[in-house]
Amino acid sequence: MAPFSIYSFLGLGVPIIAVIYYAFQSEQGKPTLSNIALVTHGSYLLGFENSIVLALITSIVPGILGLILAYAIATSRSATLKRLVATASGVLANFGGINLTFMFIATLGSTGILTAWLSAIHLNPWNFGFNLYSFYGVALVYLYFQVPLMVLVITPALGGLRPSWREAAENMGASSWGYWRYVGVPVLMPSVLGGMLLLFGSGFAAYATAETLTAGTVTLAPIQIGSLLAGNQLAGQENVGYAVGLGMFVVLAVTMILYGLVRRRASKWLR
Amino acid sequence: MTELVDATRTTGAAPAGARVSLEGLVRTYGTTRALDGFSLAIEPGEFVALLGPSGCGKTTALRVLAGFERLDSGRVTVDGRDVSKISAQHRDMGMVFQSYSLFPNMNALNNVAFGLRMRRQHATQRRQKAGELLELVGLSDQASKYPHQMSGGQQQRIALARALAIEPRVLLLDEPLSALDAKVRAELRDQIRQLQQRLAITTVFVTHDQEEALSMADRVCVMSAGRAEQTATPAALYSRPTTSFVAEFVGVSSRVPVEPVDGSVVLFGERCRIRASDTGLPNGPLDALLRPEDVAITLDETAKPFVTHKSFLGATTRVIAQVDGVAVRVDVRSDVAADIELGARVRVSVVSRDVLVAERSVTNPVSPQ
Ligand SMILES: Nc1ncnc2c1ncn2[C@@H]1O[C@H](COP(=O)(O)OP(=O)(O)O)[C@@H](O)[C@H]1O
Ligand SMILES: [Mg+2]
Numbered sequence: 216m217a218p219f220s221i222y223s224f225l226g227l228g229v230p231i232i233a234v235i236y237y238a239f240q241s242e243q244g245k246p247t248l249s250n251i252a253l254v255t256h257g258s259y260l261l262g263f264e265n266s267i268v269l270a271l272i273t274s275i276v277p278g279i280l281g282l283i284l285a286y287a288i289a290t291s292r293s294a295t296l297k298r299l300v301a302t303a304s305g306v307l308a309n310f311g312g313i314n315l316t317f318m319f320i321a322t323l324g325s326t327g328i329l330t331a332w333l334s335a336i337h338l339n340p341w342n343f344g345f346n347l348y349s350f351y352g353v354a355l356v357y358l359y360f361q362v363p364l365m366v367l368v369i370t371p372a373l374g375g376l377r378p379s380w381r382e383a384a385e386n387m388g389a390s391s392w393g394y395w396r397y398v399g400v401p402v403l404m405p406s407v408l409g410g411m412l413l414l415f416g417s418g419f420a421a422y423a424t425a426e427t428l429t430a431g432t433v434t435l436a437p438i439q440i441g442s443l444l445a446g447n448q449l450a451g452q453e454n455v456g457y458a459v460g461l462g463m464f465v466v467l468a469v470t471m472i473l474y475g476l477v478r479r480r481a482s483k484w485l486r
Numbered sequence: 487m488t489e490l491v492d493a494t495r496t497t498g499a500a501p502a503g504a505r506v507s508l509e510g511l512v513r514t515y516g517t518t519r520a521l522d523g524f525s526l527a528i529e530p531g532e533f534v535a536l537l538g539p540s541g542c543g544k545t546t547a548l549r550v551l552a553g554f555e556r557l558d559s560g561r562v563t564v565d566g567r568d569v570s571k572i573s574a575q576h577r578d579m580g581m582v583f584q585s586y587s588l589f590p591n592m593n594a595l596n597n598v599a600f601g602l603r604m605r606r607q608h609a610t611q612r613r614q615k616a617g618e619l620l621e622l623v624g625l626s627d628q629a630s631k632y633p634h635q636m637s638g639g640q641q642q643r644i645a646l647a648r649a650l651a652i653e654p655r656v657l658l659l660d661e662p663l664s665a666l667d668a669k670v671r672a673e674l675r676d677q678i679r680q681l682q683q684r685l686a687i688t689t690v691f692v693t694h695d696q697e698e699a700l701s702m703a704d705r706v707c708v709m710s711a712g713r714a715e716q717t718a719t720p721a722a723l724y725s726r727p728t729t730s731f732v733a734e735f736v737g738v739s740s741r742v743p744v745e746p747v748d749g750s751v752v753l754f755g756e757r758c759r760i761r762a763s764d765t766g767l768p769n770g771p772l773d774a775l776l777r778p779e780d781v782a783i784t785l786d787e788t789a790k791p792f793v794t795h796k797s798f799l800g801a802t803t804r805v806i807a808q809v810d811g812v813a814v815r816v817d818v819r820s821d822v823a824a825d826i827e828l829g830a831r832v833r834v835s836v837v838s839r840d841v842l843v844a845e846r847s848v849t850n851p852v853s854p855q
Contacts, residue, residue: 379583379584382581382583382587385573385574386579387648387649388578389600393604398591484591484632484633
């Protein structure tokens with residue numbers, strides 16, 4: 216336990232303390248609430264809102280898709296398929312950032328390959344309101360690594376569903392629906408929530424992908440921090456950046472507390 | 487005891503269980519013939535144990551009966567009706583699995599009530615009935631516990647109550663005690679048997695433990711390689727096995743080479759009738775299969791056989807005598823055995839004058855068993 220505590224303190228505690236320290240400081244090093252007041256209004260508030268919505272979309276949608284995919288794989292008979300998907304998920308879940316963004320631009324950008332093919336059959340998505348360099352474009356790119364991430368985290372939980380539970384249920388007159396309604400879903404719920412929380416965190420904090428794709432035109436909290444700390448808007452705004460960082464910590468903390476409460480309710484049968 | 491009777495009445499168990507017939511069941515997995523023409527007829531209310539070594543097809547037979555496995559050929563009837571087309575969901579059979587089959591997200595009461603919920607019984611009604619069943623298995627005080635908070639033995643009793651709650655036509659148990667320690671196993675064995683008799687429910691119990699099978703069942707079906715070797719009462723199975731497989735799998739047998747002499751054999755110098763044999767009378771050399779109590783020994787300094795091992799079993803002591811290089815196990819009253827020392831010369835004789843014979847097998851290790 217001791218090494219983990221030290222690790223947590225150095226990796227999480229110290230940065231939080233530093234962020235808090237600077238967030239409540241003026242440019243001149245005096246204590247102030249003005250940074251906080253600034254970031255809870257206007258474009259900074261919009262940044263938080265957009266980031267939270269993006270994180271929700273990119274946790275719930277890939278969460279469900281990943282769950283379905285993982286279940287299909289878990290129940291398949293092919294060991295090769297299982298191994299293949301496990302390996303692919305491991306690679307794809309970590310394939311984000313600038314490389315991924317350019318891959319999408321080359322594929323689905325206004326002059327991308329797929330776009331060209333689709334427009335050849337008069338189905339160019341850009342003509343139907345699609346825009347890769349927008350909020351939903353970012354969400355789409357996130358799907359690419361969030362789905363495999365969900366597959367990775369949920370597969371062990373699916374393996375924990377014992378065949379004898381299903382058979383016992385069937386034996387006592389349960390339909391497939393009855394089994395899932397009363398056994399399968401409740402048993403999986405804590406793991407699914409846990410997986411989605413992870414996706415929420417990674418969606419909320421992802422920076423490089425969104426920055427490269429939209430060149431900062433979509434207002435997201437991490438992008439704002441980036442530009443504030445880089446000082447490319449106004450000089451001397453670093454402390455405002457720290458205040459936005461503090462806001463992100465708060466959002467994540469609230470999410471985790473909510474998750475804890477839901478999980479406790481969903482799993483009072485767990486140890 | 488009166489509580490038990492009341493509980494039985496209020497659960498409204500059918501007065502007699504169903505008649506079950508398994509006819510020529512064949513089930514293959516690739517090249518493995520898990521069931522290879524297995525047949526068994528079970529009387530209403532009867533407790534039948536399927537006994538056999540691991541991999542002989544016991545579980546497959548049970549799962550076919552429950553509706554979890556397809557058949558390649560053969561027929562399953564319950565009360566005369568073919569149930570092949572009926573899914574497990576609608577077969578009304580209560581099954582108890584080897585272990586960990588309770589739903590982890592439900593407490594004991596809700597586990598027991600699950601089948602009633604699936605049958606759309608009213609909440610108060612099913613809670614009452616589940617409560618009665620918990621009482622029946624003696625676990626009323628555990629109603630609100632979750633499976634992980636209970637011992638293995640308690641979990642299996644809950645699983646039993648859960649299977650009984652739906653008033654199944656047949657109760658199926660697949661090695662339900664094998665994951666438990668010896669003491670709990672013995673207790674539960676008695677409890678299952680008592681409940682079964684009280685409810686008069688047709689029961690199929692799978693086990694690889696002969697003691698379990700012999701002590702619990704009305705009849706035992708010994709299985710080997712996907713077929714029924716012999717189905718008989720425990721007493722008949724033990725004293726009159728019809729095949730060498732049964733003789734050696736159930737109880738302890740010694741193999742002693744014998745010479746056939748027109749329809750009988752000579753054993754320890756005495757002429758014995760052939761009681762039964764595997765496939766008529768085999769042509770080649772024969773072995774007699776002898777129970778430890780079929781053989782007697784007396785101290786005799788002039789005899790050639792001598793004692794090689796002794797193990798105390800309580801009232802009796804198992805003595806192994808070496809007769810012409812062959813180990814013969816003999817049960818002797820312990821007070822008598824006290825006077826028999828290792829290496830002592832003994833005269834060996836047969837107690838009963840009819841013996842089971844089988845084709846000669848080359849192995850006959852002189853081992854202490
Ligand atoms: N689902 C299955 N797939 C392939 N082989 C199986 C399957 N189920 C059982 N078998 C094989 O069928 C034989 C009988 O199995 P089983 O009925 O489980 O035996 P038992 O319960 O007597 O130990 C074994 O050889 C086993 O390996
Ligand atoms: Mg088995």
